[in-house]
Amino acid sequence: MLFKARVEIRLKKGIADPEGVNTLKALHLLGFDSVKEVKSVKVFDIFLEGKNEENARRQVEKMCQRLLTNPVIHLYNIEVNKI
């Protein structure tokens, strides 16, 4: 069965987010003064084969631990849907 897993990777609280900070600065320079904060988030949409949803989720969990995320600075969550 084919699944689509969405992995959303955020920075932990207290970890610097230079991309977010610089995007905020650029928006202010363009006159968007109503913006208070910008946070950058990275998302991977992963299409994979799995025996069932639980199996697909376990595989993606391992991918996060081995490649996609850095546990020192990242939080992540995984959303799996059959397609």
Added chain:
Amino acid sequence: MLFKARVEIRLKKGIADPEGVNTLKALHLLGFDSVKEVKSVKVFDIFLEGKNEENARRQVEKMCQRLLTNPVIHLYNIEVNKI
């Protein structure tokens, strides 16, 4: 009123996604052979003041057009919630 706008930026169909392709290759090298495709997506969570939801959405739409996205290669959608 304070709003949180989530801007999700994807590549248009047919536009090369080297980050996705290389992530797929790396996952295969690590033995995750069940993965068929990886698409990279960029997300900005923008916290802003607005008169109402419609006003906040219009502001974020303008930010997308002026800074956050490139209409040649990107598709985007905006989700606005009061916080």
